[in-house]
Amino acid sequence: MLAEFAGALDQGTTGTRFMLFNRRGEVVSSCYEEHRQIYPRPGWVEHDPREIWDKSQRVIKGALAAGAVNPRRIAAVGITNQRETTVIWDARTGEPLYNAIVWQCTRTQEICQRLMDQGLEDEVRARTGLVIATYFSGPKIAWILDNVPGVRAKAERGEALFGNIDTWLIWNLTGGPYGGAHVTDYTNASRTMLMNLRTLDWDDELLAILRIPRAMLPQIRPSSDKRLYGTTPTTGPFGAPIPVCGDLGDQQGALVGQTCFSPGEAKNTYGTGSFTLLNTGSGIVSSPSGLLTTVAYSLEPGRATYALEGSIAITGAAVQWLRDNLQIIRTAAETEQIAATVEDAGGIYFVPAFSGLFAPHWDMYARGVIVGLTRYVTRAHLVRATLEAICYQSREVLEAMAHDAARSGDVGIALQTLKVDGGAVKNNLLMQLQADILGKPVVRPRVEETTALGSAYMAGLATGLWDNLEDLRANWQIDRVFEPAWDEERRETAYRGWQRAVERAKGWVER
DSSP states (O other): OOOOEEEEEEEOSSEEEEEEEOTTSOEEEEEEEEOOOBOSSTTOOEEOHHHHHHHHHHHHHHHHHHTTOOGGGEEEEEEEEOSSOEEEEETTTOOBSSOEEOTTOOTTHHHHHHHHHTTOHHHHHHHHSOOSOTTSHHHHHHHHHHHSTTHHHHHHTTOEEEEEHHHHHHHHHTTTTTTOOOEEEHHHHTTTTOEETTTTEEOHHHHHHHTOOGGGSOEEEOSBOTTOSEEOOTTSTTSSOOEEEEEEEHHHHHHHHTTOOSTTOEEEEESSSEEEEEEEETOOOOOSSSOEEEEEEEEETTEEEEEEEEEESOSHHHHHHIIIIIOOOSOGGGHHHHHTTSSSOTTOEEEOOBTBBOTTTOBTTOOOEEESOOTTOOHHHHHHHHHHHHHHHHHHHHHHHHHHHHHOSSOOOOOOOEEEESGGGGOHHHHHHHHHHHTSOEEEESOOOHHHHHHHHHHHHHHTSSOSHHHHHTTOOEEEEEOOOSOHHHHHHHHHHHHHHHHHHTTOSOO
């Protein structure tokens, strides 16, 4: 039977989706389910790894059923995932030794502050391209080893395995306790604060500083691996042997899905958080403006394409907060209609620093604020301010990115248009606000779930479904372009107000 589809298991912060794509990059079928968000204490965020694996199996079966697809028509499967979310499990039984600590979680503040107090910020940035922050996996691993009884002993005996969510899923997909592959790719490894960007290997000095046994770490492999990570057993959710050979962190997945393969090309993804990546080619570009240097993708062992990244912790999650915590909206989709009933945000700004501020500020002591409240303000104004907050935060990152790229000897870019993707881009008002606040056209592609598409591309490249990157470029098509409508005075006045609001959010938590 002819293998003509590539699959992508897209495991995100709020849910899991399995998608099948044909050679033209078009969606053949899809299935999605949400999972629980666990908040044990203020600032702590966890997921149940077993639930995530269960949901993954269900959406795989659901998508196969929805498209009436025989699994033998699938050439390969790729994984894309919430990147820094940390899982440690028993190598023999496959049982998680603690809940997954989610990338948004702030429990590792003390560990991070201790590293800062030791003067390690410049060293960490030079080795990993990252800042010291609660965001990344390394401090989360250290927290579990130090705080969950018995885990350190297991890790030192080689009986405990670490992985970001991609590693957890690949291990389970390829057999779990019965020969599952314990691997990750360069993009996910670059989000741990443990991989050296230049050697593309785990950094022994950083492992020693955080007291993390190297034996618990996965093997680092290319994002598109012709050697395959493994194959699915016939007892698994596919019911057939399918090559598993593509792996990308979710934001790198979107970069590949948007076919940003040349230095200077950039995209912005709107999800639970928002993330902008700028392809810098084979060059490692450092940032004095609060951006991260990360791996964009890898097509062969020991070599990588790099990127600058601006990471925003809370964007779509702020809409989810309106729905679940305040219960002032029923669905995320209705924010467009509600926000359109008012001309502006009524003088208020909402800075959703629930997990501190990420790029370009990196203030783990910041917390969310709503400023400018008067009795004039209604539910609609708060909803609109939430959408505007997504756009203001993206502008901050894009301005920092333009500054760093312009000063670099390796890359020069003047942003002309912004490619966008993620679930929130369906909101036309949000996209128009982004164009207005940024002052640049915003381009939405026909396939909005580019994160999944990127990992499917990596898997398909490894097995010959596509021959090269140019084949992928030929699939990319525009759905709509949003042109800025605000004049310069309105845009800059509004942005100055946002900057004042951000200053009020900073440093709220006392040390």
